[in-house]
Amino acid sequence: MTIASFHCAACGRAYRAERPLWRCDCGGHLNLTPGRGFARGAIVTTDASLWRYVAALALAGPPRVSLGEGWTPLVRRYWRGVEVHFKLESQMPTGSFKDRGTAVMLNHLIEVGVGPIHEDSSGNAGASIATYAAAAGIPCRVYVPAAAPRAKLVQIAAAGAEVRPVSGTRQDVTEAALVATGESFYASHNWQPFFIEGTKTLAFEVWEQLGFRVPDNILVPTGYGSNILGLERGFDELEKSGEIGARPRLFAVQAANCAAFAAAWVVGADRFVPFAAEPTVADGIATPRPIRIAEVLAALRHSRGGVVAVSEEEIAAALGTLGQIGLFVEPTAATAGAALTQLLSDRTITADQMTVVVLTGHGLKATDRIRELLGMGGR
Numbered sequence: 001m002t003i004a005s006f007h008c009a010a011c012g013r014a015y016r017a018e019r020p021l022w023r024c025d026c027g028g029h030l031n032l033t034p035g036r037g038f039a040r041g042a043i044v045t046t047d048a049s050l051w052r053y054v055a056a057l058a059l060a061g062p063p064r065v066s067l068g069e070g071w072t073p074l075v076r077r078y079w080r081g082v083e084v085h086f087k088l089e090s091q092m093p094t095g096s097f098k099d100r101g102t103a104v105m106l107n108h109l110i111e112v113g114v115g116p117i118h119e120d121s122s123g124n125a126g127a128s129i130a131t132y133a134a135a136a137g138i139p140c141r142v143y144v145p146a147a148a149p150r151a152k153l154v155q156i157a158a159a160g161a162e163v164r165p166v167s168g169t170r171q172d173v174t175e176a177a178l179v180a181t182g183e184s185f186y187a188s189h190n191w192q193p194f195f196i197e198g199t200k201t202l203a204f205e206v207w208e209q210l211g212f213r214v215p216d217n218i219l220v221p222t223g224y225g226s227n228i229l230g231l232e233r234g235f236d237e238l239e240k241s242g243e244i245g246a247r248p249r250l251f252a253v254q255a256a257n258c259a260a261f262a263a264a265w266v267v268g269a270d271r272f273v274p275f276a277a278e279p280t281v282a283d284g285i286a287t288p289r290p291i292r293i294a295e296v297l298a299a300l301r302h303s304r305g306g307v308v309a310v311s312e313e314e315i316a317a318a319l320g321t322l323g324q325i326g327l328f329v330e331p332t333a334a335t336a337g338a339a340l341t342q343l344l345s346d347r348t349i350t351a352d353q354m355t356v357v358v359l360t361g362h363g364l365k366a367t368d369r370i371r372e373l374l375g376m377g378g379r
């Protein structure tokens with residue numbers, strides 16, 4: 001098997017993916033070289049996990065650690081009278097979509113001989129990495145916002161990882177993790193290109209579960225944009241193999257209170273535009289400075305989709321509606337329901353189109369906040 005390679009988005013330098021690496025020597029982020037393409041004949045149909053697509057993954061061998069991640073349900077429900085497919089990434093081993101990226105990233109790092117690792121996270125990625133590190137027997141330390149939902153902190157600690165709460169903004173948490181790069185390997189899901197190699201299997205699953213068809217629209221809660229980039233990479237590979245002739249429109253959904261992509265999108269920029277960030281209940285996507293912002297904006301434009309920003313009130317309303325149709329998710333995931341309401345209202349999305357809404361995290365992650373949002377006082 002050929003060894004995959006990275007290239008730096010800033011200076012163009014190439015690296016063979018044969019040792020643990022999280023960024024270029026110039027400080028730029030690394031991207032994996034494009035995949036070769038993927039066709040349905042290569043699916044391992046007996047494997048009910050993302051490893052059914054192992055032939056498409058840039059790994060040297062079969063997985064050494066897996067908790068059965070991927071192959072999540074795609075269920076049909078009605079939203080304002082319109083049939084919609086909800087992709088339940090909330091039903092991953094640790095309750096969020098992150099397991100898709102973490103499993104592939106960690107298997108790559110194990111292949112290239114990683115030692116102890118650390119990571120910074122708003123909660124879900126930390127819980128995912130702590131859990132997979134435990135499964136692999138790798139020591140793990142996670143820097144988290146001190147104000148992260150308690151359930152997520154408990155989940156990280158229960159996996160045996162060291163939890164380091166950091167006061168301040170999400171960026172302060174990242175800075176603390178950067179300072180620690182001399183002590184252990186910075187296994188950042190936001191920097192590691194192999195995390196996106198994992199999230200690309202979301203594209204394969206949606207396509208396969210729809211009977212080898214692509215939907216017209218996919219809505220994704222978006223903080224750093226790893227699902228948008230994974231979807232683009234996955235659909236690229238299907239197109240390269242002649243499996244698909246059309247591409248879905250990709251809509252990145254953000255909380256209006258912290259919306260880096262929306263700030264750039266509304267002024268037609270192709271890079272970061274300064275904006276004022278406010279607190280939001282959608283803690284999982286409160287990202288003030290996305291690393292691959294240019295790549296994500298380009299992917300959205302290429303797909304003819306866009307960016308949707310939703311208010312705190314819209315998030316709370318969507319959370320309630322989702323719960324009442326059997327979909328108990330955390331506020332971050334409910335943003336996608338709020339965005340669907342907007343896109344149906346302005347007829348960007350219509351009833352005759354096939355639409356997939358990605359629900360990224362389980363409601364059990366944030367019961368305290370959900371209780372407040374739904375006005376369940378008293379008990």
Ligand SMILES: [Zn+2]
Binds near residue numbers: 012
């Ligand atoms: Zn570079």
